[in-house]
Amino acid sequence: MREQPKHRPAETHVASASVKRDDSADLALTALDAPLAQRLFQRHGSVPAARPLGANADPGSLRRSLARNPHFAQRTLGNRAASAIIRREFEDQDEQLQEPRPILEESESAAVTAEAVNEFGEIDGSIGSNVLPHAMFNRGQTGAEKWHHAGGGRGGTGNQPTGDAKLTAPVYKSKPATATKPAKAWIKSGTGKVKVVRSWVGVVFGNNGEYKHAPGLTYITWKAKMRIAKHEREHVKVTKQLHNTHIKPMEKRIAKYKGIGHKSMEGADEAAAIAALQAHVDWNTAVNGFANDDTTQNTPMGPVDTNDLAKPDFYFDFGPKKVWGKNYGHYVNTNQ
């Protein structure tokens, strides 16, 4: 059995002494740091790529080291502790912690609804909170229903209208000029966010009910079902490209000026600083650009539809056919 090392109060003290902002997080970290250091020494007798803990130890170095070696931290200290260390590392570098986010990928028709505007006339269409920055969510296929051309209402359609985005307009904060420093403006944390979500409903294989544009039942083959799904993914793909073009660069501009401790825009007075920051962010241009282009691209018989229809593997109505003893007026299949 391995000998237990003696308690080292100095490490505990040093680890907790490094805590700076955010009191609630500090408490959690202070509580975590002492056992972390102890467990590290119990299991390994040292900390990888970090100076030994002691009176002269640099706790920032420990954290940076562990953050550079997350797998080591995870194996050694467990998920919760590793997560705390990595989070702390981001805070030390004045970087913003972001939730893991899915990579984008969809849709059908409308424009961004500007539910309100802020005092600067910037569109604020936020419907809920907890939105994440730098994110376009591809929720993919949410279900399967009968085809919208046949007995279903939503099969083969997007769940969101084109141009849809949930907005939290930026809230500008400012600090007046002093005798030696100019006025400063920044964006309040938790504001200046755009959340774009796309998902779609697939179709079912086989009998899809009565065709809407003509008499007769509709039969969708497996290949056609998959091709319809591919078409919906095309809509999402284009929305992602537009998100990358319009929204992402703006989010990057905002991120630099978000929250205390980040960069701030300077001006002769508070109004000038805010105006300069507002011009730099250019919120409405980005949001409207996304909404308009998304609507143009993904509208029925818009570029996405016509481009996809132009592909030889698209699906077609092959007319009447008997399948497994049942008469269908519309046999929908791909042409390959």
Next chain:
Amino acid sequence: MKLTLEEVSRTGKEVVLRLVAFNDSLKPVVLDRRLLVGPNGVVEGAPPWPVSLEPPAPDDKQNLVLINPHCFYGRERTFNLIGDTTFFAYLVKGKAGGFLPNGPSEETQLASAAEPLVLKPAS
């Protein structure tokens, strides 16, 4: 080849259309039934209806139809008219590219097109 779209009958909102490929030349013509597209209904502002084709035969030769001079080949489809609808039909030279409701995706593939047929629902 001359293509025509004809309204054959109408009952309520149901309209029966025929696409006819007529050999107006004095020589026999071999037509690949897979290259005859339509009738395709388009309602302005609405999602496109699926383009109409015929199922291909398993044996390639079975897809070829010999049409003698002044004879014709065609297909019949029934549609529901719920708004002003324009119907299109066309014949392409080969299978390259895709089929849009109103013509091939590659214009050079167009061999012949029917005059679009605009139909209104019965009032």
